Amino acid sequence: MKSRSLFRKRLLSWYRESHRPLPWRSTRDPYSIWISEVLLQQTRVNTGVSYYERFLDRFPTLSDLAEAPIESILQVWQGLGYYGRARNLHRAARILKEEFRGEIPAEPEVLERLPGIGPYTAAAIASIAFDKDVAVLDGNVTRVLCRAYGIEDDPKHPSTRRTLQGLADKLLPKGNAAIFNQAVMELGALVCKPARPECPVCPVKGICVAHATNMAERLPLRPPRARIPLRVRVVAAIEVRGRLLFKRRDPEGLLGGLWELPGVYLEGREGNKEGCRRIRKQVGSLVTLQCIPERSQFSVKHVYSHFEESIRVFLCKGKSVAKEMSRHRAEQTYRWIHPTRLAPYPLTGATRKVLRGLEQGKAEQGG
């Protein structure tokens, strides 16, 4: 079809002139490309660049990653969120080392069997690192195709996804998948942006249905979002001689293996008092608390993908129970840590917000 060949031609010539020189674009190393693709899921490119460099600096080869303790990977990942990605990278690296002689497979179907690699990431690695003729379909590609081809159905619906994948497959120039895939994604990131697409400078404006029909800002269709629930958490900053008590989250759950201040979610009609009582029960064998004040010191908000939390922070002085603590130290479940010595401990994003609030409080009091 003429419009498909025009789309390809104009897009590729625009990409040659206009693409950003990102560090993962100057390599064909499958390991580096895999890391970049996982990092960029749910992460902005500018943020991704510094993490990519730091990550490869710390774990330059697949073998380094497979042999590293998960703590050190989470520590490099700290601040990026969606920590399941880091744990899946680690698991996949171990599988690749043990079952694939440390080599990354080129076939998308095989890649998809590894933890943390879905259809998009598999297609990206197979095409960019191995020149396989497979088309990627991420948020940027979806947006560009919905607009350019005037697709007005819900892009999340399985049948629309099939239509979009079919279209992307047909557009893909055989033997040039690495460049083409990156070009469509780059167009979505730089020109055909979610809000205010820059149609006047777009290389495919002459064949774009959304541009011709003034629909660019209305596509792709966005079905109304369900409101996410709000949960209230009470958190205790328990201090003994300048150190705070930290708890390590269950390695298997949400934010698994990260450290945070002890806290509980309020249930039903529970108020701060009940919450503080439950925290006291939780840490009672580790520390004798001198007080848990009635009123929280301050609150912070933190948003996850499926819920939002309001965190009420309570300051309390305590007296450590040394015998119990040594067992928890060995099991890495609780630890007293001075706020200036937190660097080796990967913290949850919410905990970093709480610590900033505590710092600010001290500064305001001149402490």
Ligand code: SF4
């Ligand atoms: Fe997107 Fe506008 Fe280009 Fe169409 S012309 S692909 S809507 S930027």
